[in-house]
Amino acid sequence: MKDKYELTSPNMILAFISATFGLMNFSAACLTLANDSLIAIGIIRMLLGVVLFICAWINLLRGNIDGNLNLIYAVCFGLFSGGNMILTVISRTLHMEFAPVIYGLLQIFAGAFIGCLLPALRNVPFYSWLKYLCSVLGLLFFGFGDFFWNSNITYYGGWCFLLFTLLSLYGGISSILPGLPQGKSLKQILHASKSL
């Protein structure tokens, strides 16, 4: 007798990884970290980025189009940031000339792309939409901070990422406890405000 296999939804681990990325971004922007902490964060990011990539693959194989968004997040939060953090520490240690401008530019472009996608995500629960908005603002603040070499701008991005972490946490817990209230979607809220 043959057993039927089905790919399991990786949504819980995706939420956990997103929350971890957000928390690491917050700590890198709002707390003063030494070189060893930075390189540890960089390596963890790269590894989590690879796991997020595999989860995105699983979602795509399951026929879930959210896999595309997961893949974009794996690139922005895992591979870009991890690589940048590792190279920042290496350049400091080797006294190599290094400007984070190129990385800032990439973050601005990524923020603009996800920002333009926000109207299409009107059917997801509002807290989830807010999570995407926080990631866009965080990416833009981080991008402009790196582009202009101004840590004050990055600091605001850190707080956006803390909110992103909390909302990802709620999303992750919701996939463990399906009974938790999800609230209305942006479309429903806009529809309700129009009918008032």
Add this chain to the structure above:
Amino acid sequence: MTGKNSIASPDGALSFIFFIFGSLSWYCATFTLDIGSLFTAGFIEIVLGLGTLSASLINVIKGKARANINLLATFLLGFFPGIDHVSMAICGYYGISFSFRIFGLMYILGAIFCFAVMLRRYDRPLYRQAGTLGISLGLFFIGLGECTNLKLLNQIGGWCMLLFAFEMFYFGLSILYEDYGLALRQGASLKERLEQKHER
């Protein structure tokens, strides 16, 4: 949204990564970068190249003809420039002389393939054909710049790559909007425009 037997298309995310590749190529070809930034760009290109390789494989499994073009773009925009930039940075750091002519020749070869793809896309929206023309011209000028060591040619190629990056930005958004149930304007194709002109 979730089908048990159908694999979702990774084209939205692929377009986003190709948009990042285009932006990186523009930035590296147009401006003079320090060693660290060159190394970062090369490193990101190689890592993202692995990402597009895996996403292109999904298109191969799905049986899409576009998978071949995705794989071609993975090599031309991910692995070749990545290795090019990393070797540039390492040679610059240690003061070793290194000829980039071989990379230039590979870019020119890739440009010919991309030009053929552009000709094939005459029935696609015009902005898509313009973007493909952008990448073929971009690769050609960057290749020529690498072969002749002329920065001006590289810069011309860089601006052509920015055209390709914008095409990928809009195309990626169009796919994702369609997936989520909305449609963005695509415009007429060159074929349709020519037909309309003949009718008049």
